[in-house]
Amino acid sequence: MNLRSAVNLHDLRALARRRLPRIAFDFIDGGADDEACLQRNREAFARYCLLPRYLRDVTRRDQSVMLLGRRFRSPIGISPTGLAGLFHPDADRALAAAAREADVPFLLSSAANGALEEVVPIAPEHVWFQMYCTSREDINADLVQRALKTETRVLVVSVDVPVNSNRERNRRNGFSRPFRMTAGVAFEALGHPLWVLRYLRSGGIPMMKNWAPYANAGAGADAVADLYGTLTPAPMVTWEHLRRIRDAWPRKLAVKGLLHADDARQAVALGADALVVSNHGGRQLDAAPAPLDVLPAMRAAVGEHVELILDSGVRRGSDLVIARCLGANSAIFGRPTLYGVAAGGQAGAARALEIVRKEIDMVLAQIGCARFEDLDAGYLWPAPERAAAAARPPAIARRPAADAAATTTTTTETT
Numbered sequence: 001m002n003l004r005s006a007v008n009l010h011d012l013r014a015l016a017r018r019r020l021p022r023i024a025f026d027f028i029d030g031g032a033d034d035e036a037c038l039q040r041n042r043e044a045f046a047r048y049c050l051l052p053r054y055l056r057d058v059t060r061r062d063q064s065v066m067l068l069g070r071r072f073r074s075p076i077g078i079s080p081t082g083l084a085g086l087f088h089p090d091a092d093r094a095l096a097a098a099a100r101e102a103d104v105p106f107l108l109s110s111a112a113n114g115a116l117e118e119v120v121p122i123a124p125e126h127v128w129f130q131m132y133c134t135s136r137e138d139i140n141a142d143l144v145q146r147a148l149k150t151e152t153r154v155l156v157v158s159v160d161v162p163v164n165s166n167r168e169r170n171r172r173n174g175f176s177r178p179f180r181m182t183a184g185v186a187f188e189a190l191g192h193p194l195w196v197l198r199y200l201r202s203g204g205i206p207m208m209k210n211w212a213p214y215a216n217a218g219a220g221a222d223a224v225a226d227l228y229g230t231l232t233p234a235p236m237v238t239w240e241h242l243r244r245i246r247d248a249w250p251r252k253l254a255v256k257g258l259l260h261a262d263d264a265r266q267a268v269a270l271g272a273d274a275l276v277v278s279n280h281g282g283r284q285l286d287a288a289p290a291p292l293d294v295l296p297a298m299r300a301a302v303g304e305h306v307e308l309i310l311d312s313g314v315r316r317g318s319d320l321v322i323a324r325c326l327g328a329n330s331a332i333f334g335r336p337t338l339y340g341v342a343a344g345g346q347a348g349a350a351r352a353l354e355i356v357r358k359e360i361d362m363v364l365a366q367i368g369c370a371r372f373e374d375l376d377a378g379y380l381w382p383a384p385e386r387a388a389a390a391a392r393p394p395a396i397a398r399r400p401a402a403d404a405a406a407t408t409t410t411t412t413e414t415t
Helices: 009-019 022-029 036-046 091-102 116-122 137-149 168-173 183-189 193-201 209-214 221-231 239-248 261-269 291-302 317-325 335-367 384-391 401-406
Strands: 065-067 070-072 076-078 106-109 127-132 154-158 252-256 274-277 307-311 330-333
Touching: 009 022, 009 335, 022 168, 022 183, 022 335, 036 291, 036 317, 076 091, 076 106, 076 335, 091 106, 091 116, 091 335, 106 116, 116 127, 116 137, 127 137, 137 209, 137 239, 154 239, 183 193, 209 221, 239 252, 261 274, 261 291, 274 291, 291 307, 291 317, 317 330, 317 335, 330 335
Parallel strands: 076 330, 106 127, 127 154, 154 252, 252 274, 274 307, 307 330
Antiparallel strands: 065 070
């Protein structure tokens, strides 16, 4: 199989699996704990069908969307993904170029291997910068200023990593800090000689260039990665940190990782222009709800003027259509474009975007809606409220008041 013969995103995943050693593939593919959240993200879409309307003129379809002050060709984008250089040389530059050619956003991770100063110029209208707050306020402020100096249009602040998660695939493979290429890892990697050759030619683990300015002069990739590990995650980060960033950032601001309606309202009150509704692709809290399931509540909380971008679990063009019907303005995904870039560099990432764009176009025609932005809940079956009710567990019968009082225990005890 090659890139052109890949007919869906699952084919790109299969290609990436063949070309990457297990330690690298599992880093892309895995989630936290039992990986139940990964499954939940997909099951949320499966609860809905699309209800077609026929005898409508769909000769011409328009899937363009207005997003944070700019119209993009499609309602898709590339999620922030760290360490992409491990999967293909210059992966971040390739992702930026693919986004530019497809005319969609690319959220450059602060944990990327490409520095924002070198990636933003490749696609200045398409690259947004995603940052984590660190334990040092001076570095937080400097990241914002660097984004301003590069003329970055949109700053995306991720807030859903207060601590590192338990990613068991990574632990079993030995992917931890400090990283060491053990004999077992090296032996398995020999089955992927092209990747090994690239890894050796590039000098091993790629540099996290966004963090190099904060390390000692001449620090290597391992030292910079260790510095990043001491600065993030930062469990002390609060709403006050977000307020400072909003005050320092005069352009469009998005907040990524919120799932609670009250948090959504608070972010908007602080000046967020958009929210990326995300559970970090199932890589943080394994018990978190699917973003699609909380999307209607998030929309109700913030109203129509705040743009909502869905992240986590998107694998089909129909997923984008369902998300739009439930209140999203667009959706982004990270694993599919990483599979693509691992399989074929920029061409592979472009193929992932092309596949989804074509699927969206076909679905719009099939359901009788010529414009993506005209989609609403009327195209869904069952109706959103019925699907939400079906997803809820059955109510627990309440005890009679007397019995309840007799069996009450304090809630501070644990068993």
